[in-house]
Amino acid sequence: MLDFKEELRKFKPILEIDHIEEAIQSNEVKDILDLLTQITKNIESKPKE
Amino acid sequence: MNCPACNNEIKQANRCPICQFDIALYRKIKDISSRLYNKGLEQAHNRELTAAIDSLTKAIEFDKTNIDARNLLGLIYFEMGQVGQALTEWIISTHFKKEDNIANDYINQIQNNPRKLDLYNDSIRMYNQAIEYIRQRSEDLAIIQLKKAIQESPNFVEAYCLLALCYIAEKDKAKALSYIEKVLEIDISNPKALRYQKELKSSVRPQTNDRSKTVGKHETKRTRQTYFSPLGQIAGFIVGAICTAALLFILVIPDKTNALNRQIADLNAENQRLEEEITKITRESQETISSLEEQLATMQETNDELQKKQNAIEEAQKISQAETLYNSSNFAEAASLLMSIDLDVISEENKTVYDQLAGKVFKEAGRYHYNTGLNSYSKGDYDNAKLNFEKSYLYVKDQYYSDNVLYYLGRIYEAENNIEKAKECYQQAIDQYKGTDGANSSRRRLNNLQ
Numbered sequence: 001m002l003d004f005k006e007e008l009r010k011f012k013p014i015l016e017i018d019h020i021e022e023a024i025q026s027n028e029v030k031d032i033l034d035l036l037t038q039i040t041k042n043i044e045s046k047p048k049e
Numbered sequence: 050m051n052c053p054a055c056n057n058e059i060k061q062a063n064r065c066p067i068c069q070f071d072i073a074l075y076r077k078i079k080d081i082s083s084r085l086y087n088k089g090l091e092q093a094h095n096r097e098l099t100a101a102i103d104s105l106t107k108a109i110e111f112d113k114t115n116i117d118a119r120n121l122l123g124l125i126y127f128e129m130g131q132v133g134q135a136l137t138e139w140i141i142s143t144h145f146k147k148e149d150n151i152a153n154d155y156i157n158q159i160q161n162n163p164r165k166l167d168l169y170n171d172s173i174r175m176y177n178q179a180i181e182y183i184r185q186r187s188e189d190l191a192i193i194q195l196k197k198a199i200q201e202s203p204n205f206v207e208a209y210c211l212l213a214l215c216y217i218a219e220k221d222k223a224k225a226l227s228y229i230e231k232v233l234e235i236d237i238s239n240p241k242a243l244r245y246q247k248e249l250k251s252s253v254r255p256q257t258n259d260r261s262k263t264v265g266k267h268e269t270k271r272t273r274q275t276y277f278s279p280l281g282q283i284a285g286f287i288v289g290a291i292c293t294a295a296l297l298f299i300l301v302i303p304d305k306t307n308a309l310n311r312q313i314a315d316l317n318a319e320n321q322r323l324e325e326e327i328t329k330i331t332r333e334s335q336e337t338i339s340s341l342e343e344q345l346a347t348m349q350e351t352n353d354e355l356q357k358k359q360n361a362i363e364e365a366q367k368i369s370q371a372e373t374l375y376n377s378s379n380f381a382e383a384a385s386l387l388m389s390i391d392l393d394v395i396s397e398e399n400k401t402v403y404d405q406l407a408g409k410v411f412k413e414a415g416r417y418h419y420n421t422g423l424n425s426y427s428k429g430d431y432d433n434a435k436l437n438f439e440k441s442y443l444y445v446k447d448q449y450y451s452d453n454v455l456y457y458l459g460r461i462y463e464a465e466n467n468i469e470k471a472k473e474c475y476q477q478a479i480d481q482y483k484g485t486d487g488a489n490s491s492r493r494r495l496n497n498l499q
Contacts, residue, residue, distance in 0.1 A: 002248050004218045008184075010241065011211050013177040015133035017170040023137055031113035032078055037054045040070050 082112035089121060097238035098125050098206070114145045120152050129236065130205030132159070132169040172202035179211060188215050189308060206232055210241045222249050360394040368395075368403050375410050384414030384444055415445035419454055426457055435461045452478050452487025459491060463498070472498060 015023055052059055054070040063073040089104035102125055108118035123138035136159065139152035146152075159166055175198040182191035195212040199205050209232045216225035226249055232242035367390050374383035387407050392400065422437030435458065442454045459474035475491035475498075482488045 001252070002214075002217060002245065004214065007214055007241075008180075011180055011207065011214075013180060014131055014173045014207060015137065016173050016177070017133045017136065017166065020133055020137050020140065023133075024140055029113050029141060031109065032111050033053055033075065033113070036074065036078070037070070040054050040068065043069075 078111050082108045082115045082118065085111065086115055086118040086121070089118060092238070093121060093125055096236060098129055098236035099240060100238045101125055116142050116146050116150060116152075119145075120150070120155070123152065123155065127155075128204055130169065130172065130202040130208065132166070132202075133173060168201045172198040172205055172208065175201075176205065176208045176211070179208075183211075183215065187312065188218055191215055192219075204235050206236050206239060209235075210239065210245070213242070213245055217245060217249070222252070225249060357394060360391065361396060361399075364390050364395045365399050368399060368406065371410060372406055375406065375413070380410060380413040380417045381440075383410045384440075387411070388443075411444035412448070415441045415448055416450070417441075418444070419448075419450045422454070422457065426461070431461045431464055446481075452482035452485040452491075454487075455482070456487040456491050456494075459494060463494070468498060 050059055050072075051057065052065040052068060052070050052072065053075055055065060055068040057065055057067040059065055059072055064071060085104050085108035089101045089108060092098075092101035092104060102122065105118045105122040105125070108115050109122065112118075119138050119142040123135040123142065126132075126138065127135035136156065139155050142152040143150055143156070175194040179191040179194040179198070182188070182194065192212065192215050195208050195215065198208040199212070202208070209228045213225045213228040213232070216222070216228065225245065229242045229246045229249070232239050233246070236242070367386050371383045371386040371390075374380075374386065387403070387410055390403065392403070395403065418437040418441035422434045422441060425431075425434035425437060438454050438458045438461070442451065442458070445451065455474045455478035459471045459478070462468075462471035462474060472495060475495040478485075478491040479488050479495070
């Protein structure tokens, strides 16, 4: 049987139009390519043995 | 193409010759992102919107610059009534690609219809408010909000789902199912709706079987009870109606009453809290007003005292100035200044000084004004003469010329044809200065006038 409280937790407030700017500013858009670039840079910066 | 790490131009190599970036892996990631987009697009065509959102979100997680995936994701959010989320995706999309991007058209279309945009936003606010109401155990208020939300945004999938959940909680399975069906019309793969539908159907099915069994029994009974007369059938119907009403009264109304009572209790508590707050604010305001009034009264008293002191100082200064004028033989001005002094405000000490000075000043000034008046009178300048005689009589009344002052004043009034005033002056001279020249002359003039 459905647990009402448990189900309710799955409903989150939806972004209102007034808060779009804050949402965009607070989320730094990153993807896997960014991670890959970062990893490559880290490897590069390590001294070669 | 350019290396994404160092921006160096690469032609065919699998690694960047400058920074050793794995270009092959980069191409693979781009390829995965594109494939996820294609999957999302297909799912969107099939109206599997939630599944499409998952695919497209993954696509932009692999490649944030996948504009098509981001634009389609925004479009799906828009279709599901989540305008804020849709606009966010389109705005980010235009950030990555400013020109020749359909997201610009979408944003413009929405911005050019502010009324519609307000309606969408209102519906989102109502949905968020409904979540809050449910957390406060006010499902009935939440249902009202959600119904308004779907009225203003008819494809608002999350609102339908929450509404269905509310009706499940209220044990109204028929309504819950109708809203779930609506969700599945918009988004056939919506996991919440599918789950609710499954749960409801599994709980409804045994009842259906029972019902069929029950119906079977009734039918058997009915066949047996066909012997009842029409009157018996009517009585049976009435009894059935009464039982239904009684059941409603026992089962449904108490639930509703309890919910309403809870609401009333909450509102009463809120009302009491507000009343207490108002009383507190009023009391604090009154205390502040009383305190300010007391301060004002004290300040007024201080001000009055200071004003008195200031007046006493000014009057004392006048005495000093009058003395200076007297010493420089300017008797007329000295007398005028002394006359202007308010004796009520000066100290006893200054009063003594004043009396001593006034005795000397008024005597000299009286004589000065008498002589000046006489001079003006002889020249026929009655206005100036009258002014000086009046001043002389104001300052002193016991001098050798005081009888003449009144006599000349009487003559001036007579010349001005002010007979009553002339008679008064003559009579005053006769009464106050008996036997003097002025009194005798006044008597003669008075007799002539009468």
